[in-house]
């Protein structure tokens with residue numbers, strides 16, 4: 001087969017898999033789990049929504065369900081801020097944040113005090129606040145850097161902040177403020193707490209579609225190479241980001257996610273999950289009803305089904 005014929009065959013197979021997932025998992029969306037309401041502006045979405053998109057290495061994207069409807073990416077943004085900081089300063093970040101699974105809820109304070117203000121990993125809230133702090137120092141505009149990267153990789157200038165979500169989170173952000181102040185008390189923030197929180201909330205508020213998020217994450221499937229062919233991360237750094245996603249991307253359910261899905265993944269309380277099949281695909285699911293650990297119930301089920309049907313996993 002020629003390369004275009006192979007791509008057409010792969011796309012045909014992938015479409016069939018996505019269609020099956022829509023039929024077999026889609027109807028369960030919203031039956032179990034709850035939409036996040038601790039950020040009131042997030043609670044307005046329909047829990048029965050379901051979308052799934054897949055992008056291949058060339059950027060060719062297909063999807064099913066509500067894959068073209070924007071949603072709040074929330075913690076999925078943490079992968080992109082991490083990648084941007086690593087791209088600028090490499091390993092230095094790891095002096096201020098660890099890379100072990102936390103085994104605790106994403107917004108837990110307990111471990112942070114025991115471990116002297118050094119968060120376990122960059123994908124829990126405390127760790128992401130450190131990453132945002134660093135990105136703010138390095139670029140002067142952390143939230144802008146994340147949004148501009150997402151726009152560039154998706155090729156979609158409609159990707160933007162949702163001011164209502166950002167404000168809503170700021171108004172109900174006591175726990176994140178507590179995490180940030182605790183880290184500041186240990187000297188692990190460089191910028192004023194208020195600035196770090198502001199950039200973090202706005203970064204989390206970014207709204208985009210499954211299709212655009214799958215496209216934006218595909219540099220991780222291409223081992224660090226961006227949509228325009230330039231390199232963001234070395235192959236080894238891209239492997240490391242994928243590894244941290246695998247071990248920490250679903251918080252205290254990371255073990256269960258690895259067991260069921262077998263791919264690096266990052267969830268957000270907006271109901272999105274970005275997952276990577278290194279060397280093949282970038283995937284994004286969206287369904288807003290979350291389990292008690294903050295991961296989308298139907299999203300995890302859809303990715304579980306995807307790897308079962310295709311046999312594609314990192315294992």
Ligand SMILES: NC(=O)CC[C@H](N)C(=O)O
Pocket residue numbers: 073074075076106107125169176201204267268269270294
């Ligand atoms: N898990 C998440 O998506 C949490 C992100 C949310 N912005 C928070 O800080 O609480």
